[in-house]
Structure formats: C-alpha cells, structure tokens
Amino acid sequence: MKFNLADVFETVADSVPERIALSYEGRQISYAELDSLANQVAHMLSGAGIGAFDNVSLFLKNSVEHVTSLLGLLKIRAVPVNINYRYTNPELRYIFDNSDSRAIIVELPEHQRSVAALLPELPTVRAVVVIGDVVDELTAAVADLPDGRTVQIVSFADSESKSTERDFEDRNGEELYLLYTGGTTGYPKGVMWQHDDFFRKPLSGGNPYGDARKDLAEIGTAVKDFPSIAFLLAAPLMHGAASYSLFTFFTLGGRLVIQRDFKPAAIVSEVEKEQVQIILIVGDAMGMPLVEEFERRKGEVDLSSLFSVTSGGAIWSQHVRDRFLAVKPELVLRDNFGASESGNDGEILMDENGNLRVPPTDKMMVVDERLNKIEPGSGDVGYIARIGNVPLGYYKDEAKTAKTFPTLPDGTRISILGDMGTVEADGTIVFLGRGSQCINTGGEKVYAEEVEAVLHAHPAIADALVVPVPDAKYGQRVAAVVAVADGAVEPSVDEIGAHCRESLAGYKVPRTVVFVDEVKRTPAGKADYKWAKNTAAEVGEKAGAAS
Numbered sequence: 001m002k003f004n005l006a007d008v009f010e011t012v013a014d015s016v017p018e019r020i021a022l023s024y025e026g027r028q029i030s031y032a033e034l035d036s037l038a039n040q041v042a043h044m045l046s047g048a049g050i051g052a053f054d055n056v057s058l059f060l061k062n063s064v065e066h067v068t069s070l071l072g073l074l075k076i077r078a079v080p081v082n083i084n085y086r087y088t089n090p091e092l093r094y095i096f097d098n099s100d101s102r103a104i105i106v107e108l109p110e111h112q113r114s115v116a117a118l119l120p121e122l123p124t125v126r127a128v129v130v131i132g133d134v135v136d137e138l139t140a141a142v143a144d145l146p147d148g149r150t151v152q153i154v155s156f157a158d159s160e161s162k163s164t165e166r167d168f169e170d171r172n173g174e175e176l177y178l179l180y181t182g183g184t185t186g187y188p189k190g191v192m193w194q195h196d197d198f199f200r201k202p203l204s205g206g207n208p209y210g211d212a213r214k215d216l217a218e219i220g221t222a223v224k225d226f227p228s229i230a231f232l233l234a235a236p237l238m239h240g241a242a243s244y245s246l247f248t249f250f251t252l253g254g255r256l257v258i259q260r261d262f263k264p265a266a267i268v269s270e271v272e273k274e275q276v277q278i279i280l281i282v283g284d285a286m287g288m289p290l291v292e293e294f295e296r297r298k299g300e301v302d303l304s305s306l307f308s309v310t311s312g313g314a315i316w317s318q319h320v321r322d323r324f325l326a327v328k329p330e331l332v333l334r335d336n337f338g339a340s341e342s343g344n345d346g347e348i349l350m351d352e353n354g355n356l357r358v359p360p361t362d363k364m365m366v367v368d369e370r371l372n373k374i375e376p377g378s379g380d381v382g383y384i385a386r387i388g389n390v391p392l393g394y395y396k397d398e399a400k401t402a403k404t405f406p407t408l409p410d411g412t413r414i415s416i417l418g419d420m421g422t423v424e425a426d427g428t429i430v431f432l433g434r435g436s437q438c439i440n441t442g443g444e445k446v447y448a449e450e451v452e453a454v455l456h457a458h459p460a461i462a463d464a465l466v467v468p469v470p471d472a473k474y475g476q477r478v479a480a481v482v483a484v485a486d487g488a489v490e491p492s493v494d495e496i497g498a499h500c501r502e503s504l505a506g507y508k509v510p511r512t513v514v515f516v517d518e519v520k521r522t523p524a525g526k527a528d529y530k531w532a533k534n535t536a537a538e539v540g541e542k543a544g545a546a547s
Contacts, residue, residue, distance in 0.1 A: 001215050002173025002196035006074040008206065008219060008251055010035060010166065015220040016253045019228055023257045023274055024064050031253070034068070036164040041072030044159035048127045048152065050103055052077035052169070055178060057101040058238065059083040059092075059111050062258045065131050065156060066237050067246070069105050072159075075168050079176045081190070082238040085111060093118045094187050095180055099395065100124045105156070107131035116141035119151060131156040171195075178395060179240050181340035190395030191340045199251075201343030201389040202244040206251045208344070223253035230305070232257040232276040234267055234286055240340040241312035245280050262286060264293035268301055275305040282313040285521060287320040288462055292486070294327045303328055312336040317456025318350050337431075341404060342386035342415045348431065356453060360427030363387055367416070371408060377425035381445075383416050384429060390415040420447060437529060439466070442474035444507045448529070451510065454503045455480060458496065460488035463519040465532040469512055479536040480510035483519045490515060512536060 013021075017032035029037070050056060056078050060066040073080045081099045083092070085108075092114055096104065102124055106112050115128060116137040128138065134153055142151050173196040180188040199205065205212020206219055213219045231249045233256060235242040249256055257274050259266055267290060270276060281287050287309075294303075309324055309331060321333050337348035337358055345364055349357050358364065366374040366382040374382040390413050393401030407413050420432040433447025440446075448466040455464040462485040471477035484490050491499075493513045500509040520531045 003199040003206075003216075004074075004171035004173045004175060004195045005177070005199065005247060006071065006077075006168075007171055007173075007216060008199065008247075009038075009071060009074070011216045011220045012223050012250060012253050015223045016228075019253055020255045021250065022064065022067060023230075023255060024062075025260070027064065029064065034071070035166075037064075037068045037159075038071035038075060039164045039166055040159040040162040041068045041156075042075040042168065043162035044154070044156070045072055045078065045103070045129070046076055047158075047162070048103065048129065048154045050076065050078050050127070053079060053176065054102040055079045055081050055099050057081040057083050057096055057099065057104045059085060059104055059106040059115065060131070060238070061085055061108065062233075062237050062260050063107070063131075065107070067256075067258075068159075069129075069156075070237075070246075074175075074177075075166075077169065077171055077175045079178050081178050082180055082240070082243065084180075084188075084238055085236075089114050089117060091187065093121055095190075096122050096125065098187075099178060099180070099190055103127040103129060105129040105131070109133075109135045112138045120146055123149070125151055127152050127154055129154045129156055173199075176392075179243065179340050181240060189397060189400065192392040192395050193343075194392055197389040197391065198247075198343070202338070203248050203251055204344055208248060219251065223251075226252050229254040230257055230275055230277045231255065232259075232267065232270060232274070232279045234259075234262055234279055234290070235282045235313070236262070239282060239313060241280065241282060241336070241338070244338070244344060245312065264290045268293050268297055271306050272302040277305055278308045278310060279306070280310050280312060281316070283311055283316045284320050284456065284463055287311060287316045287324075288485075291320055291323045291327065295323065298327050306331070308332040308334065310334040310336060312338065317453065319457050319459060319461070321350075339386075339415075339417055341391055341417055343389070345386055350453065355450070356431035358429040358431065361429075364429060366421050366423050366429060367414075371406060371414075374423055376423045376427050379422060381420055381422055381432065384419040384421045384431065386415040386417075387412060437467075439468040439476050439478055441468075441471065441476050441478060441507055446478055446508045451478060451480070451500070451504065451508055454500050455482065455496070455510075457503075458491065458499050460485055460491045461496075462486070462488075465519055465527055465529060466510065467529055467533045467536050469533075469536050477512060478508060478510045479512035479514065481514045481516055481519060481532045481535050483516055 013031040013035040019031055020028050021031040021034045022029040056073055058069055058080055070080050104115055106115050112135045119141045142153055175195045177193040177198050179191045181191055207213055231254050233242055257276055324331055335348045337345045346361055365385050367385050368382045374380045393405050405415055418434050422430045433449035437448040438445050451466040452464055455461050461482055463483045465481045467479055468476035469479040496513055497509050514536050520528045
C-alpha cells in the first residue's frame with residue numbers, strides 16, 4: 001500500500017486518543033483533541049477555496065496553530081510549503097511565487113506586513129489566513145490590488161466554529177509535501193516528496209527502531225504497545241529536520257514538546273517540567289548555547305528524564321558533544337545524517353581523528369561521475385548517493401532535478417547532493433565534504449567539512465568555516481573563519497595549526513585564520529560560505545598567515 005501522512009496520523013489518533021500528542025507553553029493536547037482541531041482547520045481552509053494539490057505557504061513560528069495548519073492541509077490533500085520566517089522580502093517573494101502558493105497562513109504583524117508588501121507581485125495567491133488580529137497594511141493591500149484581483153482575508157479563528165468530522169475525500173499516498181531547502185548559495189529549491197516516499201524514507205517507514213510498518217493496521221497495533229516518548233523539538237517547525245521529527249514521533253504516538261522560540265534557558269527548564277526524554281537540535285548553532293545553559297544550571301535542574309540529545313540538519317562538533325557528556329555522562333548522543341533531498345540516511349559517527357563515518361548501509365553508496373558504483377576498499381573518491389525512496393524532484397526545475405535525482409540503468413532512483421566520500425573495505429562510508437566546497441591547493445583537494453570538524457574539536461573554538469583564498473604559489477590556500485568560545489583565550493594561528501596537524505595532513509591545515517565575533521549562517525541555519533569567503537578575502541591579509 002501507499003501511505004498518506006494524514007491517514008497515518010488519524011490511525012494513531014484513533015489508537016491512542018487519550019495520549020498527549022502536543023505540549024506547548026503548559027497546554028496539553030491529546031491526540032483526539034489535536035485531530036479534532038486539525039479537522040476544524042481543514043474545513044476552514046476548504047471554505048476558503050483550498051483543495052487537493054493546492055500549495056499553501058506556512059509563514060509561521062512554532063505554535064499549536066502551526067501544527068494544526070500542517071495537519072489540516074494534509075487532511076484535504078493540499079500541499080504544505082515551509083517558509084523560513086527569517087527571510088527578507090525578496091527571498092519571501094521568490095518562494096511564494098516559485099511555489100505557486102494559492103494561500104498564505106501568517107501570524108506575526110511584521111510577517112503580515114511583508115505579505116502585504118508582496119501581494120501585488122503574487123498573482124496565484126487567493127487567500128491570506130491570519131492568526132490573530134489583521135494589521136492595517138494587509139487590509140489596505142488587499143483592497144488595492146491591481147488588475148481587479150481579489151484576495152480574501154480569512155480569520156484563523158473561524159475554524160473554531162467548523163465541523164470536527166472527518167468527512168474528507170479519500171487519499172492515495174501520491175499527494176505531495178513540498179519542502180523548500182535553503183542551500184549555501186542561490187535561492188532555495190522546492191523538494192517534491194510524495195507522501196508514500198516521505199513516510200518510507202524521512203520517517204523510516206514509521207519505525208526508526210526496527211522494521212518498517214507494512215500497513216495502517218500494523219501502525220495502529222504497534223503504537224498501543226510503544227511507550228509515549230516526550231520529545232522536545234528545539235528547532236523551528238519550518239526546518240526540514242524538524243518536520244521529519246514531528247511526523248516520526250506522531251507516527252510512534254509520542255508526545256511532542258515545542259516552544260515558540262529557541263531559548264536555551266526555557267528548554268532546560270522544560271526538561272524538568274515536562275520530563276523530556278529526547279531533544280532535537282540543529283548542529284553547534286543550537287548545541288553550543290544549549291550545553292552552556294546545561295553547564296550553568298547543572299545540579300539545579302532535574303535532568304533524570306533526559307536520555308538523548310540528537311542533532312539533525314547540521315554536523316555538531318565533538319567538543320560540544322563532550323561538554324554534554326560532562327553534564328550527564330550517560331546521555332546518548334546521535335548525529336543524524338540526511339537532507340531535504342534524501343530524508344533520514346541514518347546516524348553519522350565521528351572517530352577519534354574527527355573523520356565523519358556512516359556504517360555500512362543499504363541506503364547509500366558511492367558512485368563516480370558516470371554513476372558507476374565505487375568498490376569498497378578501492379580508495380577512490382566519489383559522490384555519496386542515496387538510494388530508493390527519494391523525492392520526485394525539484395519543483396519547476398527539470399534541469400536540477402535531472403542532475404540531482406538520476407535513475408540508474410536498473411531503474412533504481414538515487415539522490416546525489418554533491419557530498420564526496422570513500423568506501424572502506426567493510427563498507428563504511430567516510431564523508432569528506434561537499435564537492436562544491438572543495439579547495440584545490442597545489443593540486444591537492446581539501447574538503448572544507450573535514451577541516452571544520454577538526455577545528456570544532458579545539459576547546460577554544462566555538463564555530464568555524466573553512467574556505468579557499470587566493471595563493472600566488474598554490475592557486476588556493478586553506479583559510480578558516482573562526483569564532484572564539486565564550487571565556488576562552490584566542491588561540492594563535494600556530495596553536496590552531498598544531499592542533500590540526502594532529503589529525504590532518506599538512507596541506508589541509510589552515511594557513512590563514514580570521515577571527516570574528518560570530519560565524520554567520522544562512523537564514524536556514526546552513527553554513528554561509530559566501531560570507532566566509534568574503535570575510536577571509538577582506539581581512540585575510542591583516543590576519544596574517546602561518547608559515
């Protein structure tokens with residue numbers, strides 16, 4: 001059978017109706033109540049003219065309404081579009097327009113003003129659903145649209161009077177989930193996931209701890225026996241890793257704990273209050289401030305319930321992991337390897353030398369430029385390819401779809417994102433880094449992520465990005481843009497070099513180090529290599545180079 005995400009959620013809600021599904025700012029919502037709220041939202045959206053395969057943008061921060069909007073759209077076979085609320089108006093305009101959004105669900109006044117400013121340039125938008133009070137600018141923008149266009153403003157509160165019944169049309173699992181991914185360069189791309197593929201890959205077939213579920217009946221039976229895990233989602237729901245986790249734990253009948261914003265102090269307090277068992281973060285950007293808060297309040301807060309911290313969407317350093325373990329040694333720390341274009345690829349491990357490794361798996365292989373499989377133990381470097389249930393492609397971009405999602409001669413669909421790696425004799429894949437960030441210094445290739453992993457292990461370094469800078473002799477040399485950890489003494493270039501040489505060949509060691517107050521990331525939380533290159537180029541000469 002093909003799985004539909006709304007069918008899966010409804011199956012769980014019917015199996016464990018009284019179990020708490022969502023905890024938000026002290027409010028506890030059962031699966032039965034959440035299902036009813038989502039049904040009301042679905043009917044409200046239908047009344048606003050939204051139907052099957054209509055794309056709808058969720059321009060929202062974390063909230064109960066964000067969750068019910070997402071579920072409500074799935075129930076009527078509409079297509080959710082995640083919107084990064086940190087984007088500027090030009091970036092927002094691109095996604096609203098590129099996604100052909102028929103409606104936008106928005107809350108905050110400043111976000112409503114952005115929508116108001118952009119509406120004249122968004123011909124496909126027919127409705128704006130507003131949570132809370134409508135700002136004057138939005139009302140005025142709707143009244144003054146060009147060419148006789150009409151856009152209705154719908155109050156989200158109207159859903160409170162709608163039916164709680166599930167009188168929706170049948171679903172077939174071929175519905176779409178559109179996930180916009182913010183890359184390190186250029187505008188985001190919309191990744192088209194079919195529901196069935198989304199269930200089988202990002203959601204691990206409904207069971208990340210064992211064999212994939214075969215049908216809805218098995219999900220309904222299994223969820224009754226599975227303990228209710230309290231899972232705190234520190235990441236914003238608009239993030240790809242967060243959406244994967246949300247649906248995974250709903251499928252398991254878990255209790256999702258969300259907060260409005262990422263505030264480490266509030267998260268640490270919530271661990272005790274809500275008896276949180278697992279926390280999801282996104283790399284060092286969240287891990288560093290969170291572990292600092294754990295360190296400050298060690299002994300003050302009851303952490304007995306917490307047994308795991310998991311990172312998804314960005315690599316987190318060994319140094320930050322070690323600090324978590326110093327707070328609570330028995331913590332299970334996981335680094336999930338995956339992407340918007342591939343889903344959940346499993347756990348990525350870091351060895352004692354800072355190398356990133358993926359245990360042998362049937363979900364990935366390494367191929368050369370002609371898509372031939374690289375044999376284990378050959379030492380050849382190739383592209384890491386994800387296998388099987390991959391997205392249909394990028395929305396409205398056939399050229400990039402053909403490049404990223406090729407089909408092998410035997411009909412196997414794969415996803416190639418540019419990650420480079422080698423395969424050891426036992427099948428272990430060693431992750432080298434993104435090919436687009438490869439530095440060519442005197443003919444030797446250096447992968448930025450490999451060097452960054454070693455830099456992050458330095459106790460005085462809070463964050464770092466590695467980029468190329470021009471070099472008269474070698475063409476390019478390795479440069480690092482580094483932020484020093486709070487309370488740490490700024491290390492010298494030579495000290496950093498000595499640290500790196502313990503794990504890296506000499507040609508991989510940064511010869512230029514630029515210190516900054518903060519390493520900047522994109523609005524999606526990804527490494528901003530463009531900024532890092534500009535920073536290194538502008539101040540590299542002043543920073544000096546190690547001999």
